[in-house]
Amino acid sequence: MSGALLSVENAVVDLPTPRGNLRAVDHVDLEVGAGKTLGIVGESGCGKTMLSRAILQLLPKKAKLSGRVMFDGQDLTRLSAEKLRKLRGRSLAVVFQDPMTSLNPVLTIGTQLIETIVEHLELDLAQARQRSVELLAAVGIPAPEQRLTQYPHQLSGGMRQRVAIAVALSCEPQLLIADEPTTALDVTIQAQILDLLAREQQRRHMAMIIITHDLGVVAGRTDEVAVMYAGRVVERAPTPALFKQMRMPYTEALLAALPKLDVPPHTPLPAISGRPPDPTRPLKGCSFSPRCRYSAGRCSTEKPRLSPAETLEHLYACFHPIAAGGGA
Amino acid sequence: MMLQAAPNPLMKVENLVVEYSVGGKTIHAVSDVSLEIARGETLGLVGESGCGKSTLGRAVLQLRQAVSGKVLFDGHDLTTLKGEPLRKMRRRVQLIFQDPIASLNPRRRIGDIVAEPLVIAGVKDPEERKRRVSEVLSAVGLDPALVSGRLPHEFSGGQCQRICIARSLVLNPEFVICDEPVSALDVSIRAQILNLLEEMKARYGLTLLFIAHDLAVVKAVSDRVAVMYLGRLCEVGPSEQLFARPAHPYTALLIEAIPVPDPDVRPTQSVPVGEPPSPIAPPSGCRFRTRCPRADARCSSEVPELRLVASGQFAACHHPLV
Ligand SMILES: Nc1ncnc2c1ncn2[C@@H]1O[C@H](COP(=O)(O)OP(=O)(O)O)[C@@H](O)[C@H]1O
Numbered sequence: 086m087s088g089a090l091l092s093v094e095n096a097v098v099d100l101p102t103p104r105g106n107l108r109a110v111d112h113v114d115l116e117v118g119a120g121k122t123l124g125i126v127g128e129s130g131c132g133k134t135m136l137s138r139a140i141l142q143l144l145p146k147k148a149k150l151s152g153r154v155m156f157d158g159q160d161l162t163r164l165s166a167e168k169l170r171k172l173r174g175r176s177l178a179v180v181f182q183d184p185m186t187s188l189n190p191v192l193t194i195g196t197q198l199i200e201t202i203v204e205h206l207e208l209d210l211a212q213a214r215q216r217s218v219e220l221l222a223a224v225g226i227p228a229p230e231q232r233l234t235q236y237p238h239q240l241s242g243g244m245r246q247r248v249a250i251a252v253a254l255s256c257e258p259q260l261l262i263a264d265e266p267t268t269a270l271d272v273t274i275q276a277q278i279l280d281l282l283a284r285e286q287q288r289r290h291m292a293m294i295i296i297t298h299d300l301g302v303v304a305g306r307t308d309e310v311a312v313m314y315a316g317r318v319v320e321r322a323p324t325p326a327l328f329k330q331m332r333m334p335y336t337e338a339l340l341a342a343l344p345k346l347d348v349p350p351h352t353p354l355p356a357i358s359g360r361p362p363d364p365t366r367p368l369k370g371c372s373f374s375p376r377c378r379y380s381a382g383r384c385s386t387e388k389p390r391l392s393p394a395e396t397l398e399h400l401y402a403c404f405h406p407i408a409a410g411g412g413a
Numbered sequence: 414m415m416l417q418a419a420p421n422p423l424m425k426v427e428n429l430v431v432e433y434s435v436g437g438k439t440i441h442a443v444s445d446v447s448l449e450i451a452r453g454e455t456l457g458l459v460g461e462s463g464c465g466k467s468t469l470g471r472a473v474l475q476l477r478q479a480v481s482g483k484v485l486f487d488g489h490d491l492t493t494l495k496g497e498p499l500r501k502m503r504r505r506v507q508l509i510f511q512d513p514i515a516s517l518n519p520r521r522r523i524g525d526i527v528a529e530p531l532v533i534a535g536v537k538d539p540e541e542r543k544r545r546v547s548e549v550l551s552a553v554g555l556d557p558a559l560v561s562g563r564l565p566h567e568f569s570g571g572q573c574q575r576i577c578i579a580r581s582l583v584l585n586p587e588f589v590i591c592d593e594p595v596s597a598l599d600v601s602i603r604a605q606i607l608n609l610l611e612e613m614k615a616r617y618g619l620t621l622l623f624i625a626h627d628l629a630v631v632k633a634v635s636d637r638v639a640v641m642y643l644g645r646l647c648e649v650g651p652s653e654q655l656f657a658r659p660a661h662p663y664t665a666l667l668i669e670a671i672p673v674p675d676p677d678v679r680p681t682q683s684v685p686v687g688e689p690p691s692p693i694a695p696p697s698g699c700r701f702r703t704r705c706p707r708a709d710a711r712c713s714s715e716v717p718e719l720r721l722v723a724s725g726q727f728a729a730c731h732h733p734l735v
């Protein structure tokens with residue numbers, strides 16, 4: 086726990102809805118070390134975005150967060166709005182799936198970059214402008230000088246996402262949270278953006294959280310992976326260990342559902358049947374039990390706790406984990 | 414051009430050209446595309462957004478008028494048909510869209526949405542309509558008694574896509590164009606819908622044009638794959654062969670870019686930076702040349718024609734990889 090740049094401790098996020106309380110994040114513990122990359126993987130609605138918003142203290146007004154979010158020695162849940170705002174521009178940055186969430190449509194790219202830099206770093210306008218051009222070049226934007234006078238709508242989706250990344254990187258943050266940064270983009274652009282994030286992360290020795298529903302995205306690009314289901318972390322391990330031996334049936338099922346390149350066309354995909362449970366109607370037992378092919382015995386009556394496997398770094402929440410070498 | 418899929422293809426597109434005119438400028442959305450789809454076959458159509466896939470699909474259905482070219486469906490040129498004969502022919506061809514939620518009218522009940530094509534086709538008997546609606550809803554894995562009276566917002570994206578598929582099948586079509594049917598869906602739901610499409614294809618004896626921007630998804634369901642870039646076809650060939658030995662540099666780039674769920678396969682970082690140029694002023698010669706590592710002088714002066722590079726595999730490239 087100690088020594089981590091970010092540590093989320095026992096985070097719970099509750100949202101009131103007309104259908105009753107919705108527990109979006111359910112007792113989550115996570116750490117990210119300085120310069121490390123964590124992948125958070127799961128289907129839509131499993132709580133990934135709410136967790137990242139809880140870290141950033143950007144939850145909807147009605148949401149209730151309990152637990153601690155320790156970042157660089159301070160508990161973000163206790164910081165004033167003013168301090169948080171400073172921190173978010175400076176040390177803690179975010180890139181969303183839709184770049185327009187973080188870009189202002191009525192300001193030029195140059196204005197947005199330069200304003201952010203001047204506000205958070207002690208640079209004058211000319212220096213900030215120079216810095217902006219360098220950043221745009223670093224994120225692979227051709228003719229960066231000319232882009233400064235353009236508006237976001239004049240760029241393609243991929244180019245906008247590059248600009249959003251440039252804005253996020255502009256103040257040399259210690260932690261970057263990228264929430265489905267490439268889900269809306271084409272495969273070739275996705276590969277370029279992921280490479281760009283990895284390169285900048287290493288160059289700046291920045292910590293990073295990549296949120297995605299695709300295990301393929303995190304495989305070669307993270308140090309650790311946390312798999313979320315129904316608001317909980319259900320498996321967590323160093324990336325190589327996870328892919329070597331998945332213990333939680335949900336993780337295995339997510340991997341199996343990806344189309345494989347080495348099987349002939351028309352091979353039926355091992356789909357996960359059904360859907361995630363209604364988060365306003367929490368299940369008594371394991372949340373995955375209605376869809377789990379290994380469900381048996383206490384799976385439907387008791388919640389499995391996240392606990393270590395053979396090694397302390399590999400945690401999973403399952404009563405009938407997949408044994409080494411496959412099969413539960 | 415020789416693109417023989419079978420002696421008697423169900424769908425044959427010949428030298429199709431489709432353009433849009435925006436603010437006095439011409440967008441070259443589909444430029445001289447020829448394709449054949451055999452009866453019972455699934456042809457995958459893959460390429461980045463804006464390359465003209467949807468426009469091609471819409472022009473095949475006559476929802477968008479082509480500048481030139483032919484669309485031969487079962488021997489009839491749809492581009493010259495009008496009125497009742499066109500309506501009759503259209504019933505045999507259906508379309509499924511990418512965004513399942515947006516393509517369902519939010520104020521209509523599911524039973525009515527699925528029945529709508531029947532009403533338009535003039536099926537007057539309500540009992541008959543109800544029977545056909547129940548049949549297709551059950552086929553796509555929904556309980557007609559439970560869903561018919563509900564509204565679209567009560568369903569998830571995956572379920573809405575099942576409803577769209579049911580609607581597209583209710584007239585018993587022969588040919589279905591699936592335009593990015595799973596692009597908006599999560600990994601697990603995507604697998605369910607892909608499996609469902611395969612089941613429906615077998616059950617109703619369909620021929621499919623399956624459009625997507627993800628080559629891995631396309632490969633999973635297609636017998637042959639056509640790769641499109643900036644309005645033109647780059648390569649056509651049997652799925653497995655195309656994957657094992659792509660001939661066109663763009664196909665190779667698309668394969669390279671697929672994220673592999675294996676930490677030992679480090680991302681190559683070799684995908685060249687850059688995006689497709691504007692279809693308003695496509696590059697001369699080969700349209701891919703501004704991003705192609707093999708481009709030379711000839712590539713900017715001469716348009717590469719599709720030609721045979723291996724058995725059943727065609728590529729439009731002056732310097733193919735095979
Ligand atoms: N209704 C339209 N009016 C003007 N331009 C269009 C229209 N629809 C598509 N386009 C343009 O035509 C080109 C091809 O688009 P499209 O067929 O939608 O590609 P894809 O389906 O492969 O993403 C793009 O440049 C797109 O912006």
Ligand code: SF4
Pocket residue numbers: 333334335371372373374375377378379380381384389402403404405406
């Ligand atoms: S606890 Fe039971 S139901 Fe849950 S994942 Fe493990 S085997 Fe499946």
Ligand code: SF4
Pocket residue numbers: 661662663699700701702703705706707708709712717729730731732733
């Ligand atoms: S024709 Fe030239 S530019 Fe086009 S794909 Fe082939 S090598 Fe590349």
Ligand SMILES: [Mg+2]
Pocket residue numbers: 463466467468592593
């Ligand atoms: Mg499209």
